[in-house]
Amino acid sequence: MHRLLLSLAVAVAGLAVPVPASASDVTPASAGLCRFGNQWVISGDWDGNGGDGIGVVDDTADGLEWFLRNDPGSGATDFHFKFGAKGDMPLVGDWDGKNGDGIAVARWANKKLQWQLRNTLSAGAPDASFSYGSDIDLPVVGDWDGKNGDSIGAWHLSGNKIEWSLRNSANAGAPTTIFSFGAKGDRAEVGDWDGKSGDGIGTSHRGTGMDWILRDKASAGSPGKSFTFGDGKTDCTLTGDWDGDGVDSVGIVRNQSGREWQLRNALSAGAPDYTFKY
Ligand SMILES: [Ca+2]
Ligand SMILES: [Ca+2]
Ligand SMILES: [Ca+2]
Numbered sequence: 244m245h246r247l248l249l250s251l252a253v254a255v256a257g258l259a260v261p262v263p264a265s266a267s268d269v270t271p272a273s274a275g276l277c278r279f280g281n282q283w284v285i286s287g288d289w290d291g292n293g294g295d296g297i298g299v300v301d302d303t304a305d306g307l308e309w310f311l312r313n314d315p316g317s318g319a320t321d322f323h324f325k326f327g328a329k330g331d332m333p334l335v336g337d338w339d340g341k342n343g344d345g346i347a348v349a350r351w352a353n354k355k356l357q358w359q360l361r362n363t364l365s366a367g368a369p370d371a372s373f374s375y376g377s378d379i380d381l382p383v384v385g386d387w388d389g390k391n392g393d394s395i396g397a398w399h400l401s402g403n404k405i406e407w408s409l410r411n412s413a414n415a416g417a418p419t420t421i422f423s424f425g426a427k428g429d430r431a432e433v434g435d436w437d438g439k440s441g442d443g444i445g446t447s448h449r450g451t452g453m454d455w456i457l458r459d460k461a462s463a464g465s466p467g468k469s470f471t472f473g474d475g476k477t478d479c480t481l482t483g484d485w486d487g488d489g490v491d492s493v494g495i496v497r498n499q500s501g502r503e504w505q506l507r508n509a510l511s512a513g514a515p516d517y518t519f520k521y
């Protein structure tokens with residue numbers, strides 16, 4: 244079935260989205276971002292219609308190769324291009340506050356976390372390059388102040404807590420806010436869980452299930468929602484506004500005879516609203 248889908252995708256788009264390996268978390272933190280072998284899974288509003296689509300980024304010898312699809316479902320690739328070097332971490336954000344999401348890559352070099360941002364979904368030079376964070380940090384992206392689109396952040400394990408350093412501008416400079424949220428073994432998650440005032444934060448944790456803890460504000464404090472969605476052993480996580488109602492929710496991807504995506508619109512335990520291969 245998966246081969247058939249791939250063949251159709253090749254026929255329509257003239258390219259094949261690469262097939263996955265097992266899920267694995269990325270270091271240097273004790274927890275990190277997740278990918279399947281050489282392939283990252285991402286989400287973003289590629290067409291600027293307010294809802295999020297999906298994507299796969301292949302870490303090839305020639306650099307990062309991006310495969311983006313506007314709709315959260317199986318089908319043809321809408322954007323295909325190369326951006327970033329081999330080993331870079333792919334990121335998604337609306338850097339200019341219009342026309343949906345752009346892209347970025349981050350990498351560790353010279354003991355710093357270095358960023359390259361691009362507003363358009365195509366190959367080309369970065370629109371911005373700067374350092375923010377250090378070689379113990381992992382990158383996060385979010386609209387922390389609810390205006391002017393997305394900006395940047397960094398997080399790392401400090402003792403047994405996750406320390407977040409967020410900045411309201413997408414450029415070099417001091418953090419706007421520093422706080423702790425989450426514990427050892429958690430991964431950072433970002434989304435607009437209440438549909439107002441920009442993005443909040445959260446964590447996902449690999450228990451028997453994938454355990455999510457979400458907070459509406461990007462600050463320290465009590466979680467607003469806690470639930471389990473996904474399998475803690477096999478899945479990579481992602482967040483996005485799948486139905487375009489202005490509220491972000493959760494999803495997972497699993498290597499199950501190909502990449503199986505399971506996305507849910509509600510911030511609660513339950514069945515996925517979308518299950519498909521891409
Ligand atoms: Ca944009
Ligand atoms: Ca902002
Ligand atoms: Ca919000």
Ligand SMILES: [Ca+2]
Binds near residue numbers: 483484487488492508
């Ligand atoms: Ca939604």
